[in-house]
Amino acid sequence: xxxxxxxxxxxxxxxxxxxxxxxxxxxxxxxxxxxxxxxxxxxxxxxxxxxxxxxxxxxxxxxxxxxxxxxxxxxxxxxxxxxxxxxxxxxxxxxxxxxxxxxxxxxxxxxxxxxxxxxxxxxxxxxxxxxxxxxxxxxxxxxxxxxxxxxxxxxxxxxxxxxxxxxxxxxxxxxxxxxxxxxxxxxxxxxxxxxxxxxxxxxxxxxxxxxxxxxxxxxxxxxxxxxxxxxxxxxxxxxxxxxxxxxxxxxxxxxxxxxxxxxxxxxxxxxxxxxxxxxxxxxxxxxxxxxxxxxxxxxxxxxxxxxxxxxxxxxxxxxxxxxxxxxxxxxxxxxxxxxxxxxxxxx
Amino acid sequence: xxxxxxxxxxxxxxxxxxxxxxxxxxxxxxxxxxxxxxxxxxxxxxxxxxxxxxxxxxxxxxxxxxxxxxxxxxxxxxxxxxxxxxxxxxxxxxxxxxxxxxxxxxxxxxxxxxxxxxxxxxxxxxxxxxxxxxxxxxxxxxxxxxxxxxxxxxxxxxxxxxxxxxxxxxxxxxxxxxxxxxxxxxxxxxxxxxxxxxxxxxxxxxxxxxxxxxxxxxxxxxxxxxxxxxxxxxxxxxxxxxxxxxxxxxxxxxxxxxxxxxxxxxxxxxxxxxxxxxxxxxxxxxxxxxxxxxxxxxxxxxxxxxxxxxxxxxxx
Numbered sequence: 001x002x003x004x005x006x007x008x009x010x011x012x013x014x015x016x017x018x019x020x021x022x023x024x025x026x027x028x029x030x031x032x033x034x035x036x037x038x039x040x041x042x043x044x045x046x047x048x049x050x051x052x053x054x055x056x057x058x059x060x061x062x063x064x065x066x067x068x069x070x071x072x073x074x075x076x077x078x079x080x081x082x083x084x085x086x087x088x089x090x091x092x093x094x095x096x097x098x099x100x101x102x103x104x105x106x107x108x109x110x111x112x113x114x115x116x117x118x119x120x121x122x123x124x125x126x127x128x129x130x131x132x133x134x135x136x137x138x139x140x141x142x143x144x145x146x147x148x149x150x151x152x153x154x155x156x157x158x159x160x161x162x163x164x165x166x167x168x169x170x171x172x173x174x175x176x177x178x179x180x181x182x183x184x185x186x187x188x189x190x191x192x193x194x195x196x197x198x199x200x201x202x203x204x205x206x207x208x209x210x211x212x213x214x215x216x217x218x219x220x221x222x223x224x225x226x227x228x229x230x231x232x233x234x235x236x237x238x239x240x241x242x243x244x245x246x247x248x249x250x251x252x253x254x255x256x257x258x259x260x261x262x263x264x265x266x267x268x269x270x271x272x273x274x275x276x277x278x279x280x281x282x283x284x285x286x287x288x289x290x291x292x293x294x295x296x297x298x299x300x301x302x303x304x305x306x307x308x309x310x311x312x313x314x315x316x317x318x319x320x321x322x323x324x325x326x327x328x329x330x331x332x333x334x335x336x337x338x339x340x341x342x343x344x345x346x347x
Numbered sequence: 348x349x350x351x352x353x354x355x356x357x358x359x360x361x362x363x364x365x366x367x368x369x370x371x372x373x374x375x376x377x378x379x380x381x382x383x384x385x386x387x388x389x390x391x392x393x394x395x396x397x398x399x400x401x402x403x404x405x406x407x408x409x410x411x412x413x414x415x416x417x418x419x420x421x422x423x424x425x426x427x428x429x430x431x432x433x434x435x436x437x438x439x440x441x442x443x444x445x446x447x448x449x450x451x452x453x454x455x456x457x458x459x460x461x462x463x464x465x466x467x468x469x470x471x472x473x474x475x476x477x478x479x480x481x482x483x484x485x486x487x488x489x490x491x492x493x494x495x496x497x498x499x500x501x502x503x504x505x506x507x508x509x510x511x512x513x514x515x516x517x518x519x520x521x522x523x524x525x526x527x528x529x530x531x532x533x534x535x536x537x538x539x540x541x542x543x544x545x546x547x548x549x550x551x552x553x554x555x556x557x558x559x560x561x562x563x564x565x566x567x568x569x570x571x572x573x574x575x576x577x578x579x580x581x582x583x584x585x586x587x588x589x590x591x592x593x594x595x596x597x598x599x600x601x602x603x604x605x606x607x608x609x610x611x612x613x614x615x616x617x618x619x620x621x622x623x624x625x626x627x628x629x630x631x632x633x634x635x636x637x638x639x640x641x642x643x644x645x646x647x648x649x650x651x652x653x654x655x656x657x658x659x660x661x662x663x
Contacts, residue, residue: 085636089589090579092636098385099630102376116496117579120507140496183492216492 050080051107051308052100056137057088060245061277062295063111065341066135069301070109077305079106090117097121101128107308108132115140115187122146131311135304136295137188138320147311149304149321153188156293156325157195157274161240163291163327164272165203168238175270177238178211178229180222180246189217192242192274207238215246223249230257237269244273244280244292244342251283262287263330276328277342284333291329297341299323350660358653359601359617363624374631382627388509390623391516392574393590394616397597398523399567401615402560404598405527407540407607408464408471410561413594415483416456416568417575417587422486424449424573425495425582428502442501449569456482457565461558486584495582506577519570523563524612536560540607596643597622600650602657622646 051074058064074081082105086093090113100108101124108125112118112134122144125132131147138148168175179196182189200207210233213225222241230236230253241250254260254269261268264287273280276294283289300323310317328336337343352358371378396413403410427434428445435441456478463474504511527533535556538546547553568587576582601618603610625646629639 082633083635084630087589087636088585090581090583091575091586092589094579095385095389095627096630098388099376099382099627102379102382102385103631104376114494116494116581117583120578120580214492216487 048078048080049106049312050082050103051109051305052082052084052097052103052105053109054084054086054093054096054100055111055135056086056093056113057111058085059088060243060275061279061342061345062243062245062275062297065277065297065345066111066301069297069341070135070304073301073305077309079305086113088113090114093118094121094124097124101125101130104128105130107312109135109304109308111135112137112139114183116142119144131308133304133308133311136300137186147307147317147319147321149300149307149323150188151295151300151323151325153191153274154195154198156295156327157192157240157242158199159195159327160272160274160291160293161196161199163329164238164240164270165199165207167270167290168206174205175207175238176210176233176236177207177240178213178226178233178236179209180213180215180226180239180241180250182242183216184214186217189242196240196242210236215242217243217245219246219249222246223253226250226253227256230254230259239269240272242274244275244277247273247277247279247283247289251288260288263290275342276340278345279342281337281340281342284328284330287330291327293325294328294336294340294342295325296323296339298339356602356611356614357617359614359621359650363617363621366621366624366628370628374628377628377631382631384509386623386627387513388578389627390619391509391512392506392571392578393593393597393623394619395516395519395574396568396571396587396590397594397615397619398520398612399564400594400598401601401603401610401612402523402527402536403471403564404603404605405540405607405610406536406557406560407543408557408560409475409605410457410460410564411472411475411591412456412460412478412482413564413568413571414587414589414591415479415481415486416453416565417572417590418584419456419482419486419489420449420452420569420572421576421582421586422490422495422584423452424502425498425576426489428498429495429582430497430499431495442499445498445502446573449572450566451569453565453567453569453572454562455565456568457562458558460565461561464561465554465557483584483588490584492584494584496580498576498580498582502573503577503580506574507580512574512577516574520612520616527612532556532559537608540604540609542608592640592643592647593622593626596647596650599647599654602650602654604654605651618650 053070055063055067058067071081082100084096086096093113108130110132118139119142122132122139126145134146134148136150138150139146181193184190200209211229213229215222215225251260259267259269271289273292276292280289280292303321307317307321326336328340376382400410424445427448428441430436433441435444460475460478463469464471506512535551538551539553539556543553575586597618598615599605600621601614603614625643626639629642
């Protein structure tokens with residue numbers, strides 16, 4: 001091998017060694033530098049806490065409202081916030097939680113993708129002794145310890161659909177119904193579907209469920225499903241959606257089928273939803289929506305932050321804190337609007 | 348000096364070290380042992396799938412179906428291994444059976460891609476894009492969009508314990524590195540990427556070699572799926588859906604050419620390292636997901652520009 005060529009081959013070796021040394025040196029220097037992010041508030045001697053807030057998505061108004069409400073609650077208590085959004089990617093969310101642990105946060109608030117994929121993340125927090133509270137989606141059964149704050153999906157859906165059935169009864173005719181379901185891997189979607197079924201049970205003389213549309217929490221899938229269902233059953237006159245965020249798709253399909261009519265107009269389809277977002281508020285104000293089950297985001301945010309602080313303080317906290325929510329409809333709209341988060345963000 | 352630096356194949360490794368050194372003092376926890384383990388843990392599955400992509404890219408192709416292969420392998424393997432009415436539930440063969448099923452999925456998808464591209468001379472972009480859509484839909488249909496849990500510990504440990512995964516990935520990396528750089532097959536892959544027609548005239552079995560690269564890519568995606576599934580202790584029909592940018596980005600940043608004929612497994616290792624460092628540091632700096640995506644996009648464009656400049660310098 002010619003000398004020059006031999007040297008050329010050898011040349012990268014010192015570079016690699018230098019780089020490897022630099023890396024090792026940095027690693028060594030870094031060991032032990034994993035200091036907690038808790039800071040001394042200037043002159044006060046009080047420690048400022050840092051909380052990591054990891055949301056699976058900010059795709060819907062509900063999540064945005066929840067995210068903002070939690071940040072507001074933390075700011076009120078002078079707690080520093082680290083934010084992370086996983087864009088519906090469980091793997092990324094796991095890495096984000098690991099990052100929070102690395103930064104030594106004082107607590108973690110998390111909206112997981114589903115009940116099970118979050119378990120390794122909860123375990124990571126448990127191992128580091130960091131309290132973790134799950135907002136709106138509880139974890140499945142496991143040895144990992146967490147607290148969850150969640151709307152009572154079953155009860156609230158049942159109450160909402162029961163109100164819709166009352167309206168249906170007033171019409172004096174039998175109704176064909178459609179229910180738009182969420183992602184059935186999500187415990188919230190299951191609770192809402194079960195609430196719908198429980199309300200319909202015993203009222204089969206009045207409500208015949210002819211279509212169950214699986215949306216997987218996806219607007220396009222919801223729209224395609226509703227279009228198909230309305231083609232197959234043009235006489236559907238009762239629709240419940242498991243989330244208000246699907247209303248734009250549902251309304252679009254209803255308009256195409258000529259079925260989007262105001263309450264009191266001939267051909268009005270009894271419409272109900274869940275969440276209480278801004279679209280639902282506007283539809284209710286305009287007289288198209290009969291009722292929606294409102295999750296009390298402000299209650300949930302406050303309960304989440306309080307639970308986290310209680311866990312830090314070593315207090316006993318129930319593993320599930322339920323938000324009872326409320327049903328808003330044309331009859332109580334004026335009274336309940338101030339508590340409806342969707343009405344507030346519309347302002 | 349600058350010219351030499353740009354031409355150096357260690358440029359990305361050097362950039363990684365400089366980036367690390369520059370950000371460590373300002374980024375809380377960046378250089379801590381725990382965080383370096385985190386970086387390693389997030390690198391491993393991406394590296395495995397990127398190595399398969401490197402084979403395909405060097406041969407002048409592209410495999411967009413790897414993300415859906417990861418998802419399908421994940422749910423098929425978990426259906427076999429899960430304790431919740433899995434095919435081998437409670438059997439001591441649940442883990443090997445699940446892994447075998449996953450690798451079989453990878454090989455099948457890769458074979459289909461390779462066969463369609465070589466037999467019917469269809470463009471790799473269209474074939475693998477279509478496969479991605481089909482396989483992705485199939486994974487969702489198969490599971491009715493539900494995740495699968497309760498996997499055996501012997502399975503999940505492969506992805507959840509970085510010290511178990513590291514030696515396995517290291518061996519795979521060395522094998523693929525030597526296959527590409529020291530074997531006749533490797534030379535054929537480069538030859539096809541440089542000029543497919545010339546390679547064919549020279550007696551290179553182009554069809555078989557191309558088929559091999561797509562099967563290798565499918566197998567790598569399945570192997571990455573084992574790591575991702577183990578890491579999350581659950582299988583999902585949407586697993587890996589968001590890694591395409593990271594995957595192509597890491598190989599391009601490493602220096603593998605999108606036009607074929609150029610690339611190395613070691614370069615891909617550097618590319619994955621650089622991307623993992625960026626991702627991790629920006630997370631630690633509390634930047635939003637969307638800002639991180641923009642930063643990554645900018646880095647990939649920069650890498651492509653440097654690649655272009657480097658090619659011009661080498662040709663001048």
